[in-house]
Amino acid sequence: MRVSRLMLVTLRDVPAEAEIISHQLLIRGGYIRRVTSGIYAYLPLMWRVLSKITAIVQKEMDATGSLQTLLPQLHPSELWHRSGRWHGYTAGEGIMFHLVDRQGRELGLGPTHEEVITNLAGELLNSYRQLPISLYQIQTKFRDEIRPRFGLMRSREFIMKDAYSFHSNEQDLQSTYNDMNRAYKNIFKRCGVEAIAVDADSGAIGGAASQEFMVTANSGEDLILKSTDGKYAANLEKAVSIPSKSKDLDYEDFKLLDTPNQSTINLLCKEQGIKDYQVIKVILLIAQLENAQKQPLLVSIRGDQELNEVKLSNALFTETGQSVISISTIKKEDIISEGLKPFPFGYIGPDLSNELLKGANSWNQTFLRFTDKTAASLNKFICGSNQLNQHRISDWKALGGLPKTLEIRNAKEGDSCLHDPNQKLIATRGIEVGHIFQLGRKYSQSLKAFFTNEKGIQIPFWMGCYGIGISRLAQAAVEQHHDELGICWPIQIAPFEAIVVIANMKDTLQKELGEKIYSLLKEKGVDALIDDREERAGVKFKDADLIGIPWRLVVGRDAEKGQVELVRRSTKEKNLLTPETAINKILEEI
């Protein structure tokens, strides 16, 4: 391909819309253009990158025996009603774009394809003899993200590889899950990105295994905790640890303490000369449940710990059998709008009376009470007295016993690991580029996708699902591979492997030699680009660096001595070589 014919439009200034480096470089390098919020055009260079990633993904998926398909993007609402997800995905902050067609039929634009594929499997797979089956597709997905951002990192229209597997039993599902795990590791390695697998939350479905693949990058939206020995890594949502030690309070007696203006843990500890891990912090939240109930929650946790809302929400599902639509902390305004008397915020204890909820406009009138293990294991502690300006020294017995005890705190950096207490957790940030999941039978049950097993009984499939964000992965690669001059694509996914730069187009010798080298490279199967523009050399160098082609062959002033300059983009290493040697060097390296 010739740069003069490539519709290459590079930008010198950083576009105002882009915040993170990968987003900036992709726009500046002429890879993408924003069409509207969260929706991007993939320009020709980008399409080549995406195609290369796609090819790698296809090879690895095919190798696992998965079959490529292409499913519709418009889904009938009926299927989503059957799985019970229509409401959750369209109402309120639901992420599914949906519409009504001219016949009045309701349709949704697919954010994911469990419904469609499970329904198909139910129609096509009737016997255990046909199983296992794994299907995948690479296609545009639509999600009306609450807040699209960072270019392709979180867009409303994006390219995703999604795969679904169907099994006659759980062991078989686990075996395919493990195959996928391996395939994913191969995929990221072959794409030249460093990705780590972390334990992830498996949501309200409960129980099933789930792993996320994270490209490590400071701009990542996810916080990952990993052990120093590399044996454990998990998303913050899921991460577990041994909490730091506490120490019992020295005070002898249970008593009330006057603590005016000590409504925060910090102030209280400072004034009372105690440590935050000797205090019980009480957090009030309101949970919106699937059945439209609004359930007040009272959570007790040790003062130095943070509540993990994902863990809480899972606990709530187990407790109520209802999936949780949202959880938010209770604020003074909420109390007022519920028509309740003021709560003693800053001085609330685990035994706060349900009386306070009496007459609430829309809330349930009893608190669901949970205690984190860290709080439950304190023998003597300070907590709020449920009256303003007073705390008290107490134990659980004095409070009328322990509420339900669970693990609902965030693990944090510096905590000891469960698998080896000598190992500490360290925090890094990551971009989630892949997620594999043992779904179990949730969808096959709700959509009545059954097969007949060896015993002649109709049972629902065991299912797994496996996603990779193709367009996100492309940008994540840039986030991981760039320098001050521009992108440094891993060669496996670079839009071109080599670029021939003719320094001076008016010099016939250079021009002819450049063209010759370009032809030779193509003959040898190298994905080559030639910069044949009537531009000054400096401009061409800047552009080549910006768009990040791994190898650059400069045909310039040394052409008359029969030499060209070979530059490796990633290291800026330069060598003057004969054209033949330079071409051979490139062939060796790719």
Added chain:
RNA sequence: CGGGGCGUGGCGCAGUUUGGUAGCGCGGGUGCUUUGGGAGCACUAGGUCGCAGGUUCGAAUCCUGUCGCCCCGACCA
């Protein structure tokens, strides 16, 4: 949705406080010079100042409404 910010030639911005009829840099076009790290000079094209009302002799600037975009939080590949 809550909080913050911004809409002015293709891109990045100034001008808005204090109303007087639009400017800078980059980019585009033409010509000459230059030619290995985003060249120089000259000429040139390109804007109903997001949109709609209003105030005023006069609005990019003041008022009202509306649309769009970006950042922080809840969501996820």
